[in-house]
Amino acid sequence: MALLDVQDLSVTFSRRGQRTVRAVDGVSFSVDAGEVVGLVGESGCGKSVTSLALMGLLPRQRGVQVGGSARFDGTDLLKLDLRSMRDVRGRDVAMIFQDPLSSLNPVVPIGLQVTEVLVRHRDMSGEAARKEAAELLDRVGIPDPRRRLKEYPHQLSGGMRQRALIAMAVACRPRLLIADEPTTALDVTIQAQILELLKELVRDSGTALIMITHDLGVVAGMCDTINVLYAGRVVETARRKELFAGRRHPYTVGLLRSIPRLDAGRGEKLTPIRGSVRDVLPWTEGCAFAPRCDRRVDACVGAPPEMTPTHTGHEFRCVNPFPLTQPEEARV
Amino acid sequence: MFRFIIRRLLQLVPTLFGLSILLFIWLHRLPGGPETALLGERGTPETRAQIRENLGLNEPLPIQYGRFVKRLVQLDLGTSISTKREVTTEFLQRFPGTVELTMTAMLIAIGVGIPLGYLAARRRGSFLDHASVGGSLLGTCVPIFFLAYVLKAIFAENLGWFPTIGRQDASIDATHITNFFVLDGLLTREWDAAADAIWHLILPGVALASIPLAIIVRITRASVLEVLGEDFVRTAEAKGLTERTVRRRHVLRNAMLPVATSIGLLTGLLLSGAVLTETVFAFSGIGAFIKDAISNLDYPVLMGFIMIIAVIFALVNLLVDISYSLIDPRVRVR
Numbered sequence: 001m002a003l004l005d006v007q008d009l010s011v012t013f014s015r016r017g018q019r020t021v022r023a024v025d026g027v028s029f030s031v032d033a034g035e036v037v038g039l040v041g042e043s044g045c046g047k048s049v050t051s052l053a054l055m056g057l058l059p060r061q062r063g064v065q066v067g068g069s070a071r072f073d074g075t076d077l078l079k080l081d082l083r084s085m086r087d088v089r090g091r092d093v094a095m096i097f098q099d100p101l102s103s104l105n106p107v108v109p110i111g112l113q114v115t116e117v118l119v120r121h122r123d124m125s126g127e128a129a130r131k132e133a134a135e136l137l138d139r140v141g142i143p144d145p146r147r148r149l150k151e152y153p154h155q156l157s158g159g160m161r162q163r164a165l166i167a168m169a170v171a172c173r174p175r176l177l178i179a180d181e182p183t184t185a186l187d188v189t190i191q192a193q194i195l196e197l198l199k200e201l202v203r204d205s206g207t208a209l210i211m212i213t214h215d216l217g218v219v220a221g222m223c224d225t226i227n228v229l230y231a232g233r234v235v236e237t238a239r240r241k242e243l244f245a246g247r248r249h250p251y252t253v254g255l256l257r258s259i260p261r262l263d264a265g266r267g268e269k270l271t272p273i274r275g276s277v278r279d280v281l282p283w284t285e286g287c288a289f290a291p292r293c294d295r296r297v298d299a300c301v302g303a304p305p306e307m308t309p310t311h312t313g314h315e316f317r318c319v320n321p322f323p324l325t326q327p328e329e330a331r332v
Numbered sequence: 333m334f335r336f337i338i339r340r341l342l343q344l345v346p347t348l349f350g351l352s353i354l355l356f357i358w359l360h361r362l363p364g365g366p367e368t369a370l371l372g373e374r375g376t377p378e379t380r381a382q383i384r385e386n387l388g389l390n391e392p393l394p395i396q397y398g399r400f401v402k403r404l405v406q407l408d409l410g411t412s413i414s415t416k417r418e419v420t421t422e423f424l425q426r427f428p429g430t431v432e433l434t435m436t437a438m439l440i441a442i443g444v445g446i447p448l449g450y451l452a453a454r455r456r457g458s459f460l461d462h463a464s465v466g467g468s469l470l471g472t473c474v475p476i477f478f479l480a481y482v483l484k485a486i487f488a489e490n491l492g493w494f495p496t497i498g499r500q501d502a503s504i505d506a507t508h509i510t511n512f513f514v515l516d517g518l519l520t521r522e523w524d525a526a527a528d529a530i531w532h533l534i535l536p537g538v539a540l541a542s543i544p545l546a547i548i549v550r551i552t553r554a555s556v557l558e559v560l561g562e563d564f565v566r567t568a569e570a571k572g573l574t575e576r577t578v579r580r581r582h583v584l585r586n587a588m589l590p591v592a593t594s595i596g597l598l599t600g601l602l603l604s605g606a607v608l609t610e611t612v613f614a615f616s617g618i619g620a621f622i623k624d625a626i627s628n629l630d631y632p633v634l635m636g637f638i639m640i641i642a643v644i645f646a647l648v649n650l651l652v653d654i655s656y657s658l659i660d661p662r663v664r665v666r
Contacts, residue, residue, distance in 0.1 A: 055570055089572030097570075102563040105582050107660050116581070117571045152661045168571060 001074075002030035003208050004054075004176055008068040009078075010232075011049050015063055023049040025232030025283055026068070029225075031176065034206045038223035040213060040255070044277045046232040047212045051178045053078070054210075055095055056085040072176065091121040094169040098181040100161035104153035110137075110164050111149030117171045136167040140197060159190035163197065170201055177202070178210045183218065195222060216256055220244060228252045231280045231288035234307075238314040248314070248321035250295045287318070295320045333657070340650050344643070351642055352404075352635070356397050359631055365389065366413040369628035387413065400635065409639075410632035414624065419636045422621065427640070428511035429499055429617035432529075433610065434602045436537035438595070441544035446591065449552025450584065453560060464549055471546030476605065480539035480612040487535060494535045497614035501528050536613045540606055544598040551594050555587040562586070588659050596652035600645035 009027045014020040024046040031037045039047045052058050053066050054077055070077045072093065080088065089095075097103040105113060114133040118124040124132060130149065137145035140163040153161055162182060169177060179198065183191040199222055202209045211223055219226050219240070226243050228236040228251065236249040247253055254273035275292040282288070286301035293300065299319045307315045367375065367383040384390050388399070403410055409419035452461040488496040500506060500513050506525035508516050514533070517526025559565060560583060568582040610619035618637070625633040656663045 057566055057569055086572045086574065089570055091572055095570045097563060097567060099563060103567045105564040105568070105586070106662060107585050108581060109661075112581075116573060116577060120571065120573055120577070154662055165567070168567075 003033045003035075003073060004031040004210075005071045006030065006050075006054070006068070007070075009050060009053060009070060010065075010067040011046070011053050011058065012065045012067075013063060014065070022232055024053065027229065027232065027234055028068075029227045029234060029237065031208050031210060033175065033208055034202070035225065036202060036209045036211060036223045038211045038213065038219040038226040039229055040216060040219055040226060041229035042214060042255075042277050045229045047214075047229055048180055050229075051095065051180050051210065051212055054178065055089060055093065056080065056082070057095075087121075090117050090169075090174070091172045092174055093176045093178065094172070094174040096162075096165055096169045096177065096179040096182045099185045100158060100165050101153065101185075103165055104161060106153055109150055109152055110156070114149070114164070114168050114171060117168055121172045132171075133167075136171055137164065140164070140167045140170075140201075141193075142167070158186050159193065162186060162190075162194055166194075166197065166201070170205070170207070173205055174207060176208045176210070178212070180212045181214070182211075183213075183215075198222070216259060228255070231277070231283065233283060233288070233317065235289065235318070236314075236316040237307075239312075242312055242314045246314075246322075246324050248316040248324070249318045250293050250320075250322065251289050252316075253322060254292075295322075333654070337650065337654070340653070344646050347646070348639065348642060352401070352639060353397065355635060355638055356400065357393065359629070359634055360389075360393060360396075362629060364629060366629050366631065369414065369630075404639075409636035412625075412633050413630045414628045414633075419632050422633070423618070423636065423640065425511055426616065426618040426621050429513070429615060430603065430606050430610065430619065432499075432512055432514060432533060433536055433540060433606050433615065433617055434599065436533045437540035437602055437606075438544065438599060440537055440541040441548050441598070442595065444541075445545045445548030446552050446584075449549045449591075450556050450579070450587075452549065452553045453556035456557065461553075465553070468546035468549045471542045474542065476539055476542060477608040477612055479542055480536065480609050483535050483539050484612060495532050499529060499532050499616055500525065501532075504528055532613075532615075536609045536615055539612070540602060540609045543605075544595075544602060547594055547598060548591060551590050552587065555590045556583060559583050559587045585659060589656065592652050592655050592659065596649040599648045600641065603641055603644060 007028050009024055010022065011024040012020055012022050027046065027050055029037065029039075039050065041047055049058070054070050056077065058064050058066065060082070066078055068078065072088070077085070077088065077093075104110075111130060111133055114136060115124070115129040118129045118132055122132075133149060134145040137148055142148055142160055142163050148156070148160075148164075153164075156164065162185075166182075182198065183194050186194060195218060198209065198211075201207065209222075211218065213219060223240055225239055226237065227234045228249065230251050236243070236247065236252050238247075243252070247256065251273070254271075257271040258273060260270055273292055279291040280288040281290055281301065283304050286303065287293070287305045290296050290300040297320045305317045305319050307317050308321070309315050365384065366387065366389075367380045370383060371379060381390075388396065400410070407420070409423070411417065412419050412422060415422065448464050452464040455461055484496060488494045495501065504522075504525050506513065506517065506522055506529075507520045509519060510516055513529035514526050517523065517529055564586075565578065565582055568578045573582075606617060607619035607622060609615070610617045611623075622633070622637055624630070625637070
């Protein structure tokens with residue numbers, strides 16, 4: 001059985017006097033123990049909302065509705081009350097956020113921000129917690145951890161801050177780690193180091209990882225399974241090798257084409273996906289990507305496209321996919 | 333930190349110097365003079381002139397000011413024109429009551445205001461939120477003396493829960509060392525005297541607290557709302573920390589800076605604003621004395637009072653600045 005099984009997750013935001021927004025519209029995917037799963041898509045496709053919904057971190061108020069189920073080791077995370085959810089968070093499921101500076105409390109020393117997790121979930125206190133915190137900082141590659149424990153976030157560099165956040169997330173050896181664009185706010189050399197660190201931690205501890213990113217390069221380097229999201233639904237899912245060998249959905253192809261490449265010829269233009277995420281069709285009326293798609297046919301509009309399974313487990317939601325035999329235009 | 337405090341105290345000297353010059357000129361330029369108050373209707377121009385001469389008011393202002401400063405450096409504020417007693421003696425006797433009242437009001441405002449503001453922000457849009465925002469509007473609108481009369485009528489006169497007037501029951505034979513009655517009671521271990529003094533402080537304290545309470549509720553609410561939207565609060569929640577830890581360590585600590593600023597500013601306001609409340613409750617603080625000093629143009633008393641208020645105000649705000657660096661490590665005091 002999968003460690004986490006998300007079925008038909010949906011999140012809608014409605015405000016009085018405004019149109020209801022379906023940020024996540026029936027996302028299903030699963031994560032096995034120790035597996036690295038990528039959720040990929042443009043800004044606004046529902047990646048972050050999905051992760052916040054899993055952590056129960058969406059605002060608990062009228063107007064925010066979460067549907068579907070997310071079974072973690074048998075219990076549905078979406079049905080847990082706040083008290084039990086607080087026990088799960090940080091202990092079984094932990095999360096790493098995008099912007100390390102704003103995600104750390106500016107007025108609390110790094111040490112306390114690490115030890116507070118140990119105190120809360122591992123019944124540690126005092127010197128034992130500080131010792132463990134220093135070891136954690138050491139494990140994520142922060143030099144001179146004893147001194148760093150006393151420092152404040154503004155005294156650390158961007159990469160160090162993200163390492164500290166990672167230390168807090170792995171402090172209780174969670175079985176599932178969710179990383180929401182962990183490298184977006186960092187510069188390129190640091191990005192590579194942080195990804196390497198995450199890879200190591202996952203390999204050594206057997207933690208499963210959900211990697212949320214818009215960067216297919218990150219996905220290619222790390223993920224076992226990749227889910228491509230568009231307008232709140234999974235449009236293509238495959239093992240990494242299968243996806244990069246034969247992507248089928250036009251959106252996935254478009255994403256790959258729009259990555260700038262160093263080896264591209266001088267003066268060669270990028271091929272962006274035309275239009276923007278706002279040009280969507282509601283899924284109930286057809287394929288949401290249809291207004292931006294180059295391979296659109298009449299069948300795209302009218303009924304929502306279903307996931308088409310193949311014998312390899314590669315699935316895609318498209319009525320006119322790229323053929324499996326690689327035509328020139330689908331290759332990047 | 334130590335050097336910061338020393339420097340701030342030194343900076344106080346030129347500020348007070350400037351303030352004293354301005355005050356001196358303004359006060360002496362006011363129409364009339366102490367001689368009118370002393371003589372009333374009966375005064376003839378000759379007797380008036382005689383009194384002015386005796387008080388040294390006919391000399392040029394710079395010379396009068398020089399005398400004032402000379403006395404001031406010896407911590408002598410001169411002699412009150414109307415009571416003929418040393419101004420410092422008068423103050424030592426009356427000021428403690430006002431300071432006690434101000435501190436009571438501030439404790440009530442902080443103790444109720446911060447939790448209420450926090451809850452209002454946490455349950456934004458709830459009944460509690462609307463009630464506290466509306467209530468704080470009301471609190472700033474109702475004049476303090478009116479509220480004082482209403483509280484006195486209901487809780488002291490009708491219900492009899494609190495004493496109507498005074499600082500301490502006359503039947504209690506309390507020993508007074510510092511004239512801070514609560515402190516005196518604690519120092520001499522006369523617990524009944526201290527309790528009775530606190531009892532007398534509650535109603536005037538509540539009346540005086542109304543405006544700072546309203547302001548603190550509003551500022552805390554706005555500040556907490558802002559902090560609740562910060563990423564690090566989400567991180568704290570994602571760690572599974574208890575509500576208590578999130579609230580104290582992550583939300584309130586970050587939300588306290590603006591509140592600390594307002595507390596510093598409000599304390600000065602309260603010290604000078606206690607006068608009306610004291611009148612309603614016949615609370616023997618400095619209020620009535622100052623009121624008389626104003627109508628009598630008792631120069632030494634007025635100068636001394638305003639200078640002391642200025643010093644207290646500056647010291648409170650120095651404390652606020654020190655608290656900044658304790659709350660937020662990014663604010664380094666230099």
